[in-house]
Amino acid sequence: MDPKIDVRTESSSMPSSIRTKEGDQWNSKPVSYKMYSKSAQIRLVSSHPEVYEPCDDSFALVDALLADRTNLLEHHPSLCMEVGCGSGYVITSLAIMLGQEVAGVHYIATDINPHAVQVTSETLKAHGVHAEVISTDIASGLERRLSGIVDVMVVNPPYVPTPEDEVGRDGITSAWAGGENGRRVIDRILPIADKLLSDRGWLYMVMLAANNPSQICLAMREKGYASRIIVQRSTEEESLHVVKFWRDSDIQVGAREPTTTSRTTSTTVMESLFSQFPRLAFWRNDNNSY
Numbered sequence: 001m002d003p004k005i006d007v008r009t010e011s012s013s014m015p016s017s018i019r020t021k022e023g024d025q026w027n028s029k030p031v032s033y034k035m036y037s038k039s040a041q042i043r044l045v046s047s048h049p050e051v052y053e054p055c056d057d058s059f060a061l062v063d064a065l066l067a068d069r070t071n072l073l074e075h076h077p078s079l080c081m082e083v084g085c086g087s088g089y090v091i092t093s094l095a096i097m098l099g100q101e102v103a104g105v106h107y108i109a110t111d112i113n114p115h116a117v118q119v120t121s122e123t124l125k126a127h128g129v130h131a132e133v134i135s136t137d138i139a140s141g142l143e144r145r146l147s148g149i150v151d152v153m154v155v156n157p158p159y160v161p162t163p164e165d166e167v168g169r170d171g172i173t174s175a176w177a178g179g180e181n182g183r184r185v186i187d188r189i190l191p192i193a194d195k196l197l198s199d200r201g202w203l204y205m206v207m208l209a210a211n212n213p214s215q216i217c218l219a220m221r222e223k224g225y226a227s228r229i230i231v232q233r234s235t236e237e238e239s240l241h242v243v244k245f246w247r248d249s250d251i252q253v254g255a256r257e258p259t260t261t262s263r264t265t266s267t268t269v270m271e272s273l274f275s276q277f278p279r280l281a282f283w284r285n286d287n288n289s290y
């Protein structure tokens, strides 16, 4: 793999050099910045055949974080968590993105695949940032410690509709196998996210049109969360959404509809989703077209 790293961001607050690995040697190299781009690319220094390599969905998630970066900086998160970190591309990008502008942030990343933990640790180290990386099923064993204190959670889950028996298999299959409607792992993550997120916590999650995003938003609305699409990209193969969720005191927990309107739930949720279209990214062959 090419050891060079290229970080492209909207910001000038990134470190001016970055550590890369060539063979067994760690080197410091200047980082090339291309300003005003809305795409961040980190060329990884570590990989493993059974670990998911960053792909369109990973890029969409990082682009969503970049698009929301100003809000993230103002949010001043204390604890950021990634569930299913794979190569470490997303958590590393987030840590670089928040950088020195938000001091004292603690990062935690989990993955069910132990190889992913190793690769993520190497990627973080290569970029000079730190996260606690834990091999576990979603957040198993961490619930008590992290209950109600995660300010930002990012998830690119296994979302591909597959036969049920492919879910939870060892190795690379666990990276994409999502069972019926691709929802098996997503539907397990959502209630855990609800427990771990702080009152001001934000969740960014990648999902496919096939996962029925409006139904996911409705399920989260019942837990008191508002939602908005930050990025939407259509490729020839799939229609990806990155949706942000946050607790909204105007939404009654358990209520399927806002109390202020008599419109149907499905209308309301779809409007909530698609009213964001002016901000959406329609991706064809160009990563930067917003």
Ligand SMILES: C[S@@+](CC[C@H](N)C(=O)[O-])C[C@H]1O[C@@H](n2cnc3c(N)ncnc32)[C@H](O)[C@@H]1O
Binding pocket: 052, 053, 054, 055, 057, 058, 061, 083, 084, 085, 086, 087, 088, 089, 090, 110, 111, 112, 113, 116, 136, 137, 138, 139, 156, 157, 158, 159, 174, 175, 176, 185
């Ligand atoms: C689509 S990949 C995303 C990897 C990385 N976040 C990215 O965006 O490139 C999904 C990741 O979730 C992990 N995963 C699958 N099921 C999991 C579970 N139950 N708990 C934790 N991680 C899981 C997989 O091992 C894989 O690394």
